[in-house]
Amino acid sequence: MKILHTSDWHLGQSFFTKSRKHEHAAFLQWLLEQVDTYEVDAVIVAGDVFDTGTPPSYARELYHGFIGALQGKQCTLVVLGGNHDSVSVLNESKELLKYLNSHVIPSTYGNIDEQVITLNKRNGDVGAVLCAVPFIRPRDVMVSEAGQSATDKRQLLGDAIKQHYALLYESAVAKRNALLAQKTTNQTNLPIIATGHLTALGVSQSESVRDIYIGTLEGFDAGGFPPADYIALGHIHRPQKVAKTEHIRYSGSPIPLSFDELNTQKQVMLVEFEEDSLQPNLQYQPILTPLEVPRFQAMAVIRGDLQHIENTLNIHEDIANATPDAPVWLCIEVETQDYLTDLQQRIQALLDDKPAEILQLKRVRKQASKALSQQRNVQLSELSVEDVFEARLALEEIVESDEQAETAGRVERIKGLFKEAVFSIQSNVEDLQELETTKSIAESAKEQH
Template sequence: MKILHTSDWHLGQSFFTKSRKDEHQKFIGWLLQLVAKEQIDAVIIAGDIFDTGTPPSYAREMYNQFVVDIQKLNCVLVVLGGNHDSVSTLNESKQILACLNTFVVASTGITTAEQVFTITDKQGAPGAILCAVPFIRARDVLQSSAGETGLQKRQALGEAIKEHYQSLYHLALSKRQDSGIDIPIIATGHLTALGVTQSESVRDIYIGTLDGFAADGFPPADYIALGHIHKPQIVAKSEHIRYSGSPIPLSFDELGKPKQVMLVEFTGSSCKELTPVDVPSFQAMEVLKGELSSIEKALTRFKNYEASSPCWLCIEVDSQDYLSDLQARIQTLTEGLNVDVLQLRRNRNQRRQLLNQVNKETLAELSPEEVFEKRLDMETFDTSEDADQEQVTLKQVRQRFAQVLSEVEHEGTNL
């Protein structure tokens, strides 16, 4: 039995106003070729198939076409809901996709029996038993009690998730025993396991409730396919508990490490081989750091860059002085080059120095407007290289601050 584990596609993502449609389409084409070449029996997408609960129409079309194309390869598809996915959006096509050998588990708000099922190999024989666990919403597994502290709520949710996994695993064991066939039990999940490395594009999915799930809470399944963390990695030094990571970089800090899908091969119930397969890069992306002079030098190599699409850049400037015309300078340096500056920011050390400078001034010396403007000076708004758009954003932020300040001052006079 051959399983392909992937996750966090985020179809429909807008990346600093740039569509990822072409990248996703190329990735899907590459994935279908891999499924055909390796004769994959089942593909598991461990959550976040879409980037938002209301994905654009092209993302839905891409998803539906992928389902059709993968069935032509006689391959089972399992789609798990993630924290970015809408339960209703995934469920709206669930019954139709079931006719195309596709299992969709959008939430844990269904019966336990519906979350444990057998998937077949290419010959139609039972190949594995799946404990299909999507992103777990607290309301689906836990009933809160009045008077609980934050710590008690976190502990209760952790225990509820652990119990949910254990109940599914015991049901899977019973199914395997009843079948009399030596097949693996595979569990899934879309959460943050303790001890993993996150990236900037990963949102904390249990804010104020659960920081991470302890790896010892997972059942002793033969393989555990996880999603939510975008960097491929092993959990708790256990080779069989894996994050496949996202197939394309979803933030600039994900560059520098390969993007992967996991190929898992079983002989009977034993995991015979775990093979990370590197995903090709479908869009040039780079991070340039340093002083303006070094960045200018680094940009010269793009003078003869003739790719069909511009290279997307994140530029982080290191300067001891505050440069009010930084965006204009970068725009001049990149003019005529086949690049798009999607993110421009100042070095964190510089921002920290500015903050320390402000801290030396007492609040008594400054008006609320002055404090706000000093704090605003430390921010760089991600509006690509559109200086006009940055001014519009700044104007909106200032107007909102003025409105809030006026409301606070008005309330103060009525006390």
């Protein structure tokens, strides 16, 4: 049984006003080639197929075009909803895609049996059982009550997610045993695979990853995952293991979704289960092979003072090989002690008709302080919500108490309340986006009739 594990496509992303359409089209074509080359039995997309709840039409065309191109390859597709995905958008073609050997699981809401899927090999034999877990929205697995603290909510959500995994795994074991009893496969056992779209504790994130479960769950303990033979995760854009465990993996995003991801080699995971890899405890030891995804758009980060930046631009290999039709996208970080009002013009002049475009320009001051009072002339767009809050909090004088721990506890409570407020606002925004998407779909259907 061979599976390709990928995630976080973010189709439709606008990257500093630039479309990623050609990159995503090139990646999907490359992915189809890997399906043929390695004779893959199933492709698992572990969440965030789209970048927003209302993806542009070309993003939907890429998505459905990929599914169409996958037909005839005897390869099953499993699509899991992520925190960026709209449940309504994924639901609108879900029933149709069932007839195209594709399973779409937008959310955990609904029939639990639909989230336990039998995966077949190319020859039609049963090859694995999948616990298809998408992004778990708190409202789908728990009910908040008045008076609950942030700690209570964190504990309840963590327990609810763990319980959901345990329930699905129990159902998957029952299905596996039934399939083996029915002699639907020549194997003596079947691997069980699980998915997820969340933040596991201890992972390395990037700037493009938006925190989920803000104010309630900062990270899910890997000990809460079921004893599946492989766990395919999404949401974190850097490929990595979880808790130093080989079989729990983030595949990462296939293209860089922020400039700080350029130092990470993008990949998809090829996961192979062979009968002779079955261990004495009836667990499989999958063969894991990272398949490196080519870079489809030249991008670079250049740091230093003005002189160093000028020298680098003149000798940069990507810029030398680029063309005006396919320029290099640049992030320029200028180290300067003084505020230069004409910095944009100076940097632009250094390009001197070179095939490159500046998408992001940052000022990096030496001996910079986190305090807002010392962050003069910093653009608000360069700061995150958390940066602003931390800098503002640093200006406050927290009254010292007799017990240092009490003072520290007061600061943590303030931070906790802030996180809860951000979480509440983001949840309301997501609910409104979901409602607008549902209304848009309903109006389109009404017009067609």
